[in-house]
Amino acid sequence: MINAATQKIIEERLLSLPVVQYAWLESGEIEFSQRVREICRQECPRYGTSWSCPPAVGAVEECRERCMRYEGAFVFTTIAEVSDIENLQETLGTRRGHEEITGQIREIFRDCGFETLALSGDSCARCGECAYPGGPCRHPKNMIPCIEGFGIVVPLLAEKAGIEFDNGGNIVTWFGLILWR
Numbered sequence: 001m002i003n004a005a006t007q008k009i010i011e012e013r014l015l016s017l018p019v020v021q022y023a024w025l026e027s028g029e030i031e032f033s034q035r036v037r038e039i040c041r042q043e044c045p046r047y048g049t050s051w052s053c054p055p056a057v058g059a060v061e062e063c064r065e066r067c068m069r070y071e072g073a074f075v076f077t078t079i080a081e082v083s084d085i086e087n088l089q090e091t092l093g094t095r096r097g098h099e100e101i102t103g104q105i106r107e108i109f110r111d112c113g114f115e116t117l118a119l120s121g122d123s124c125a126r127c128g129e130c131a132y133p134g135g136p137c138r139h140p141k142n143m144i145p146c147i148e149g150f151g152i153v154v155p156l157l158a159e160k161a162g163i164e165f166d167n168g169g170n171i172v173t174w175f176g177l178i179l180w181r
């Protein structure tokens with residue numbers, strides 16, 4: 001468990017960011033599923049195009065083991081309003097803002113002395129074009145892999161965290177996860 005004083009420092013800094021909901025979990029509470037990985041492989045256009053997505057991130061069991069090396073899991077959401085939630089291009093266009101906030105929250109944890117693994121709701125968008133597969137990741141310490149690409153079951157994560165999975169209407173709900181130790 002995080003100590004109360006550090007938690008207070010982190011939560012005070014979060015007040016300056018547009019985080020909608022957050023929760024503190026133990027990493028062991030995260031559930032993984034090969035089925036999520038299969039959906040990535042069959043349906044996501046980012047599969048096989050980034051160091052932050054499968055298969056480059058390794059098998060689901062390897063991803064689980066990486067996550068279990070961390071003590072705690074900080075789960076949070078941000079939201080964005082779009083004109084049509086069914087418009088994938090418009091919806092995905094809001095991911096940069098969420099990734100930016102995910103990076104800022106990771107910095108808050110790092111400032112408090114934690115080692116972190118940050119995951120976000122889509123593949124890493126740090127570079128205009130990912131170096132995969134022709135060369136190594138350009139920013140391995142700051143890349144942000146996709147939560148679902150790790151095989152994490154986000155609806156179960158939301159349920160455990162007591163966080164809304166879907167905010168309805170034309171609101172895009174983005175999840176982020178900071179694993180810390």
Ligand code: SF4
Nearest residue numbers: 124127130131137138
């Ligand atoms: S930092 Fe750049 S090279 Fe590395 S995963 Fe992200 S987009 Fe790809």
